[in-house]
Amino acid sequence: MSYSHLKSSTYRTTIPFPISTFAGEMVSNLFHSPVHIFRCALLLGLTFFIALPCFAQDWIRTGTGLGVEKVRLAASDFKATTQDPKNADLLKAFNDTLWNDLDNAGIFDMVSKSFYPLQVPGNPSEVRFEAWNGPPPNASMLAFGDLGVTANNVLVHGWLYDVKNTASPQVLGKQYTDSATTEGARLIAHRFANEIIFRLGGGVAGICESKIYFVSDRSGHKEIWEMDYDGSNQHQLTHLGTISLSPRISPDGSRLAFSSLNKSGWDIMMYSTELSRTVSFPRFGGTNLSPTWSPDGTRVAFSSSRAGEPNIFIADASGGNSRRLTTDRGPDVGPTFNRKTGSQIAFVSGRTGLPQIYTMEADGTNVQRVTDQGYAVSPSWSPNGQFLSFSWFRKYGAGAPGANDIYLMDIASKQWVQLTHDGGRNDFPSWSPDGRHIVFQSSRSGTEQIWSMLADGTKVQQLTFSGRNSQPNWSWK
Amino acid sequence: MEANAEIFFEHGKLGRPLALSVGLHVAFTGVIVLFSMLPGRRGDIWGAGGGGEAMGVSLVSTVPLPASPIQTQNVVANESKGLTKSQPQEKQNEPDAIPIPDKTAKTKPKPVVSASKAKAKPEPEPETNEIPYGQGGPVSGPYGSFSANGAKGGFGFQGGGGDFGSRYAWYAKVVRDKITENWLKYEIDPNIHKANRVYLVFDITRSGQPTHVQIEQSSGVPSLDNSAIRALQRIDTFGPLPPEYSGSKVTVEFWFDLSR
Numbered sequence: 104m105s106y107s108h109l110k111s112s113t114y115r116t117t118i119p120f121p122i123s124t125f126a127g128e129m130v131s132n133l134f135h136s137p138v139h140i141f142r143c144a145l146l147l148g149l150t151f152f153i154a155l156p157c158f159a160q161d162w163i164r165t166g167t168g169l170g171v172e173k174v175r176l177a178a179s180d181f182k183a184t185t186q187d188p189k190n191a192d193l194l195k196a197f198n199d200t201l202w203n204d205l206d207n208a209g210i211f212d213m214v215s216k217s218f219y220p221l222q223v224p225g226n227p228s229e230v231r232f233e234a235w236n237g238p239p240p241n242a243s244m245l246a247f248g249d250l251g252v253t254a255n256n257v258l259v260h261g262w263l264y265d266v267k268n269t270a271s272p273q274v275l276g277k278q279y280t281d282s283a284t285t286e287g288a289r290l291i292a293h294r295f296a297n298e299i300i301f302r303l304g305g306g307v308a309g310i311c312e313s314k315i316y317f318v319s320d321r322s323g324h325k326e327i328w329e330m331d332y333d334g335s336n337q338h339q340l341t342h343l344g345t346i347s348l349s350p351r352i353s354p355d356g357s358r359l360a361f362s363s364l365n366k367s368g369w370d371i372m373m374y375s376t377e378l379s380r381t382v383s384f385p386r387f388g389g390t391n392l393s394p395t396w397s398p399d400g401t402r403v404a405f406s407s408s409r410a411g412e413p414n415i416f417i418a419d420a421s422g423g424n425s426r427r428l429t430t431d432r433g434p435d436v437g438p439t440f441n442r443k444t445g446s447q448i449a450f451v452s453g454r455t456g457l458p459q460i461y462t463m464e465a466d467g468t469n470v471q472r473v474t475d476q477g478y479a480v481s482p483s484w485s486p487n488g489q490f491l492s493f494s495w496f497r498k499y500g501a502g503a504p505g506a507n508d509i510y511l512m513d514i515a516s517k518q519w520v521q522l523t524h525d526g527g528r529n530d531f532p533s534w535s536p537d538g539r540h541i542v543f544q545s546s547r548s549g550t551e552q553i554w555s556m557l558a559d560g561t562k563v564q565q566l567t568f569s570g571r572n573s574q575p576n577w578s579w580k
Numbered sequence: 581m582e583a584n585a586e587i588f589f590e591h592g593k594l595g596r597p598l599a600l601s602v603g604l605h606v607a608f609t610g611v612i613v614l615f616s617m618l619p620g621r622r623g624d625i626w627g628a629g630g631g632g633e634a635m636g637v638s639l640v641s642t643v644p645l646p647a648s649p650i651q652t653q654n655v656v657a658n659e660s661k662g663l664t665k666s667q668p669q670e671k672q673n674e675p676d677a678i679p680i681p682d683k684t685a686k687t688k689p690k691p692v693v694s695a696s697k698a699k700a701k702p703e704p705e706p707e708t709n710e711i712p713y714g715q716g717g718p719v720s721g722p723y724g725s726f727s728a729n730g731a732k733g734g735f736g737f738q739g740g741g742g743d744f745g746s747r748y749a750w751y752a753k754v755v756r757d758k759i760t761e762n763w764l765k766y767e768i769d770p771n772i773h774k775a776n777r778v779y780l781v782f783d784i785t786r787s788g789q790p791t792h793v794q795i796e797q798s799s800g801v802p803s804l805d806n807s808a809i810r811a812l813q814r815i816d817t818f819g820p821l822p823p824e825y826s827g828s829k830v831t832v833e834f835w836f837d838l839s840r
Contacts, residue, residue: 172757244750268749274822303750305758306788306819 182225443488733836
């Protein structure tokens with residue numbers, strides 16, 4: 104018996120892809136009327152513009168380590184091993200955190216939980232390979248384990264299995280213990296996720312334990328705040344009661360440099376995350392803004408107007424031995440070191456009118472302009488030293504059709520690509536330590552908030568929701 | 581008085597102007613011929629390719645749209661129009677037409693042929709497993725396959741008793757993906773479409789760094805060899821070797837053919 108009649112009626116309802124229909128119509132019209140030549144030219148131009156980002160993907164994916172092919176990973180809910188009443192809460196916190204961490208990593212194609220077999224494994228003996236490596240889950244990797252609370256401690260066993268390789272499936276087997284609190288469970292989930300990302304991501308450490316520092320006016324004044332990389336655990340660090348801006352965490356995470364307004368004007372301040380208070384840093388006089396750390400943590404560069412015009416200065420981490428790097432008249436602000444070598448500094452200068460991005464050696468020589476037009480600010484150098492991300496009005500001026508968006512530039516070839524497209528003012532990009540993510544400030548939701556995205560511009564998500572939050576800075580590890 | 585009076589009292593002297601005219605024409609033609617024969621004075625041919633600002637435009641019947649960056653397996657939401665076409669609408673008989681019994685008696689109703697049946701699919705070419713002599717790659721054991729924009733090849737691991745690649749398949753995948761990601765195709769000379777097989781050998785240390793990158797057999801195309809070497813130099817680490825693996829390094833043999 105033939106079923107061909109059934110098939111044909113099933114496929115008749117296939118929805119045509121809108122762009123291809125549009126293109127087909129345009130091209131067929133072309134031969135009917137010469138008027139459509141213009142339209143066709145427009146279409147050709149459009150095609151070219153669509154094709155451009157595809158070429159760009161090649162170098163972006165190389166530099167950001169965001170993989171061409173993603174690993175299909177299943178992460179089943181962990182099982183409880185004891186009867187403790189706390190288990191349920193901790194399991195929920197643990198499972199949610201682990202899933203989010205792996206999903207945010209940018210290198211996995213997460214298998215939706217609705218595809219999982221009904222019986223999920225809690226330990227290696229319960230893994231049924233054929234249920235995972237074939238459809239519907241069709242996973243190549245499986246993360247699973249168990250969690251149990253005994254007394255005041257939580258004990259977690261986690262495994263990562265290569266389910267396509269039934270002969271020697273184990274990639275990872277780990278045991279963690281911490282205090283039986285939600286925080287403890289989250290921390291363990293972060294560590295386990297980091298371990299998985301490190302293994303499968305080609306030796307690049309995960310960012311699940313990294314922090315983001317930012318400015319928030321939730322307390323009534325602009326103060327420096329801290330949060331986890333996923334937006335949880337937000338808390339205030341400084342209580343100066345004035346205006347504090349541009350937080351920059353040191354590479355070892357022990358000190359936070361920022362600029363703050365006090366009686367004598369804008370000064371560079373230091374906050375110790377170990378002592379939880381501000382520590383002394385010399386006051387130079389004039390307006391001192393936008394500090395930044397060298398990757399070895401021994402030097403601080405900043406903008407200072409003590410010699411008249413705002414210029415870039417460099418000093419030791421303690422503030423001693425300060426000297427001037429730029430000597431031009433135009434205002435120079437926002438320095439940032441090449442995070443790979445530490446031998447170059449990118450900064451913003453208004454020496455030719457509107458602010459543009461420049462680079463120079465760390466001793467102030469070999470100044471080169473990077474951006475060719477518009478209004479470019481807030482440079483941030485990627486951890487591998489290959490890219491600069493910055494905020495750019497490509498067309499700037501009254502009535503210009505420009506928007507303020509985040510751009511990425513390959514510093515050697517000067518080719519760039521636009522990362523944000525969704526409106527609002529997007530500013531202050533900052534790289535994650537793995538070079539796969541960028542955190543930035545955007546007003547697309549109505550007010551200034553902190554958002555994060557993958558370094559190719561995808562997977563955009565909002566991290567802060569209350570008050571006005573700006574100027575994020577991602578920790579170095 | 582003479583019979584035929586001379587009304588043209590003055591004869592036009594045509595000789596000189598005619599000679600002048602002919603002379604000028606000959607001279608002019610000569611100049612043009614000479615000018616065109618002068619070496620290095622070839623004028624630009626209008627409309628020719630590579631003529632500075634001019635460019636050739638040819639109309640095409642379809643515009644190749646870029647492939648969607650997100651490949652979906654969903655049957656409903658992809659760009660394919662499907663394998664089958666909808667059936668043509670049946671023709672309605674006009675109500676006025678009265679069938680003549682003699683003529684319609686013997687005709688059978690034609691079976692409706694669906695579009696998918698009518699158009700036979702071209703037979704897929706049978707895949708051959710034959711490997712031409714000398715092109716089979718090393719026989720050192722299980723190896724992973726590798727494919728990136730026109731370059732196809734494979735790699736094998738030496739070390740760990742010969743079964744590294746199968747025991748740590750996930751690590752082999754990491755190695756393959758990292759090389760693929762870091763290989764910039766634009767570094768290869770665009771005029772090269774085919775090249776001999778290239779063999780590369782490198783070690784991965786315990787901490788995951790690629791070292792001792794060597795070309796065992798060159799393709800004869802320097803830009804292709806260099807692009808493969810640069811891809812490996814661009815990689816800081818593949819990640820530490822699996823902790824269960826006891827050796828201090830793994831040797832990877834990696835080969836590929838370029839054909840685009």
